[in-house]
Amino acid sequence: MQRFAIFLQKRFPTFVQWLSIAKWQYVYYALAAFDLLTISSSLYLNHKIMDIYTQSIEVNHEWATRLETYSELGQLLAEVNAPGNDVFDSHDVSLESRKLESAEDIFQRKFNLVRQELQTQVEPAQSTHLLKDLDAVQTATTEMVAEAKLIFSYFRQNQPEMAGKRMATMDRKYHQVNQALATFRGNVSQIQQQLLQQQQIAASVFRHYEVAIAAAMLFIVGGITLYGHKLAQKMKSDALEKEKSIAELQQAKTLLQQQTEELQLTLDNLQKAQLQLVQSEKMSSLGELVAGVAHEINNPVNFIHGNLTHLHEYSHNLLAFIRLYQKFYPKAAPEIQAEAEEIDLDFLQKDLVKLLDSMQLGTDRIRRIVLSLRNFSRMDEADFKTVDIHEGIDSTLLILQHRLKAQSNYPAIEVIKDYGSLPPVECYAGQLNQVFMNILSNAIDALEENNTKRTAAEIQAQPSQINIRTSTIDTQWIEIAIADNGVGIAEHIQQRIFDPFFTTKPVGKGTGMGMSISYQIITEKHGGKLKCFSTIGQGTEFVIQIPIKQKVREAV
Structure with missing residues (x-):
């Protein structure tokens, strides 16, 4: 501050002398007016940024709602x-x-609603593509339905052989x-991202103005502080006026700090909303991928x-025929007896039945796995569904089965289920x-981290x-508790475990958004x-607690 005063004395001696005389009242009024102007401008810019943020949230919500609605078309097409x-x-x-016919009728009604919405509620520049x-979806669907009707024919x-050939088509x-x-969903997401980028650019422009106003405020703070110091030295009688100026200065600084904090909170919320939107789209894409894989596996397995x-029926008939032949012709030709001994006919008859039973069990297990994949892939359901919670847990465990199995350096992770009657x-x-x-x-990460710190004997002992x-807690709520015997979480980390972007994992291993x-x-x-x-x-x-029946949320 002293160096700044010396600088002003050398560079602007006339201005400093003018400040030291009785004209200080006018300077004070000018500074106060400029202070009010900058504060008003800052409030206005903050209001504009809040408007942009509100519009961005509304646009994102509108397009996210549309995206969820459009995602239902994939489920209807599967039906x-x-x-x-x-x-x-x-x-x-x-x-x-x-x-x-029923599925096609439901899909067509939903499809017409989507088309009507695009034609009436979306700008032509966005709706054309x-x-x-x-139109491409409609054409491909019509061709698929035609193939299904040909199979029925x-x-x-x-x-059935011709029908099987048409199934591949x-x-x-x-x-x-x-x-x-x-392609349609990708274009919708691209439009949504473009709108979000436009809002961010607009907010960035106003933020630059906010920084300029902050710099002006800092300049005012320095000028008023220096001016008050000069008044204290030269005009003892105006000490009260100086204190008043300092009080106003502190109030302006507090207001500026509050505005800065509000702006930072607004930007953090915007980043959080954007990241959650990207995460939702990723999970929706994962659901579609899993559903597609399940469908591709299901077709050949069903065949x-x-x-x-x-x-099984043909083999049973052939074996019965062989036994009947052996009954009436126990002494077959030497060539037949030799061939029977060569292929070990008795063992073949017993093992063939076991082999067919084993194949039956294998296909049943694959069908159950496909069913679990379908249950887990329900990421894009936009409405509440009445489901079996245990089915969702089991489907998730099946997806994670490769991580639960025994590894080269430690045994398998044991999953103990204590399912109540839900x-x-x-x-x-899908979200659950x-x-x-x-x-x-x-939990698996914690157990794997714990195993790296223990010997084989310690792992075997525990x-x-x-x-x-x-x-069930009562007639209205259920509870799901998932516990591990890993390393545990420190108290100070528990307090932040649900905070956005907080993670204890190394860079690249976690985003901090999962919990x-x-x-x-x-x-x-x-x-819940x-x-x-x-x-x-x-x-x-x-511990997860959710109500059994969801309340209908009234529109505000």
């Missing part, structure tokens, strides 16, 4: 495609035809439909599973599966375990509770 595959199991052409994408003509059409729908029944629960099934995935993945307990998003899904989406209990050296337990 349209299903009868063409299911007819190979049920052989009931009439039933599957009715299912196809999206409508072209919808072959079944009615008792030509129908699957290619279904793949084309999914590609067209993926094998359906033919095993006939193979009623069907209304929830967002995401919460189970985050908690179980963190093996790694994950306990999953479910129960934050899980907390938001449980508390905000389901109106998510708590963490942990003791160092003993392990960690996460």
Whole structure:
């Protein structure tokens, strides 16, 4: 401050002398007016930034809602495609035809609503390409339905072989439909990102003005402080006026600090909203990928599973024929006896039945795995569904089975299930599966970290375990507790475990959003509770509590 005063004395001696005389009152009024101007400008800019943030949230919400609505088309297309595959199991052409007509009618109504919304509620510059994408989806869907009806026609003509050949063509059409729908969703996401970038650019411009005003305020602070110091030396009688100026200065600094903090909070919220949007899109894409893989596995498995029944019957008839032949012709020709001994006919007859039973068990297990993948892939369901919570937990455990198995340096992680009797629960099934995935993945990470610090004897004496307990609290709530016997979490980390962007993992191993998003899904989406209990050296337990029936949220 003293150097600044010397600088002013040397550079602007006339100005300093003018300040020292009775004209200081006018300077004070000018500074006060300029102070009010800068504060008003700062408030106005802050108001504009808040408006931009509000508009950004509304636009993001609008397009996110549309994206969720458009995601339902993929599920409806899967239901349209299903009868063409299911007819190979049920052989009931009439039933599957009715299912196809019903699914096609539901899809068409939803499709028309989406098209009407794009035509009436979206600007032409944005809707033109999206409508072209919808036309591609419509064309591919029509071709897929035509293939399904052709399959039904072959079944009615008792030509299952021809129907089987057309199934591959129908699957290619279904793949084309999914590609067209993926292009449509990608363009929707691109429009959403473009709108978000436009809002960010607008907010950045006003933020630059905010920085300029802050610099002006700092200049005012320095000028008023120097001026007050001069007044204290030269005008003792005006000490009260000086104190008043300092008080106003402190008030201005406090207001500026508050505005800066509010602006920082606004920017943090915007970044959080953007990251959560990207995370939601990633999980939706993961759900579509898993559903697609499950579909591709399900088709050949259903073909094998359906033919095993006939193979079992044919083999049984052949074995019975051989036994009947041996009964009436016990002394066969020497060549036949030699060949029977060569192929070990007695063992072959016994082992063939066991082999067919083993193949039947294998296909049943693959079908159960496919069902679990479908259950886990329900990421894009936009409405509450009544589901079996245990089914969602088991599906998540199946996805993580490769991490639970024994590794080269430590044994398998034991999962202990203590399932209570739970009623069907209304929830967002896909989002709840995401919460189970985050908690179980963190538990496995903790157990693996703990095993790296223990010897083989210590691991064998206290093996790694994950306990999953479910129960009903009363007639209105259920509770899911997931506990591990890992290293535990320190008290100061527990206090921040649900904070956005907070992570204890190395860079590149975690975003710090997993538990934050899980907390938001449980508390905000389901109106429930998510708590963490942990003791160092003993392990960690996460307790989820959600209502059995969700309340209808009234519009504000």
